[in-house]
Amino acid sequence: MNPTRQRRLTIIIAILVAVTVAAALVVYALQQNMNYLFTPSQVQAGEATSYKTFRLGGMVKAGSIQRSNDSLKVTFTVVDASGAMPVEYTGILPDLFRENQSVIATGHMDHARFVATEVLAKHDETYMPKELKDAMAKAHAGKRIDEAANQDKQQL
């Protein structure tokens, strides 16, 4: 390689390294400071107190959805591994909204209740036909019964 190319190569690699380091530091910093959403337990720990409006993310607790008879008002509970937060929303919910679905609600705290102005449904990265899902659910349930039976045996 001739000296000119050598010099260009060195300069460009040095710039690339510098830019990569800068980007890595920005990403690292943003990972700690940039919160797209807060989970119920984070909110209860007081991490979201500095925000007037924020996004709350978690799963809709099974059996917690209550719809009003005379309006579009709906209340439900969003849970994560260790926290729960009652949510109130008036409006049309996305099709995917249902029990045990991940949702992201934007809104503010009103006493101990989260009043949402927008509710979005998240979906996971799994794609399969309905028959397969049903078969898997059945197999899963069967396994659970087997396990329960085994536990019973052990207890006996």
Next chain:
Amino acid sequence: MANWIPLWLHKLSSPPVFYRFAGTLRPWAIGLALVLGLVALYGGLVLAPPDYQQGDDYRIIFIHVPSAWMSLFIYGVMGVAAFIALVWRIKLAEVVAMASAPIGAAFTFITLVTGSLWGVRMWGTWWSWDARLTSELVLLFLYLGVIALYHSFEDRRQGARTAAFLALIGIVNVPIVHFSVNWWNTLHQGSTIKLLDPSTIAPAMVWPLLTMMIATKLYYVASLCGRVRADLLALEGGKDWVRQIAEDEVRG
């Protein structure tokens, strides 16, 4: 060591040789891309079963995901070509980098639009400033910046080298787009097709997706060949080999 590979590459980087090579490659690439694209669309829109939770709406994945892959892949190709152009000043590398930018921008645009359409049906919103969506938008702006910078110079080679510099620096955004769903909490879901772990998609759905991926790659090859050929002719206007082609055209 076999030294015919570097020799062949060296020969291929000469404009007249590449012009002829791209001319032979292009019809094959475009033909295969069309055939595979149609097969993939039939497989995805007709043969594949509906999804258990998204029903038929998930079928936009067969356009959205291959386009998203291409938006990153083309940026990678553009970055490598820009690097070669800056260090070795090879004319062909400059042309390849600059010809890739509009194709990549188009795929990025398709990704954003189809993602938006999918988002409004499933998430309930057209747009959200989450890390994946925002970094993909930055990718589109990088492509547009490269195109704009290239055309803002009177001298095309000067423009290409300056724009190549932006293309090279912007490559740090590519891993950010890819890993954004792992690094941050996002509305966008994680990757379905994984290289190391098993993919979380049924086989009847995955084959059209992968076929479409190959089709889009071939389309890129074909489109790139066409653009590079045109750019080479413009750039080498006064040279003998171009004059030869022009004379042949007139006579033929």
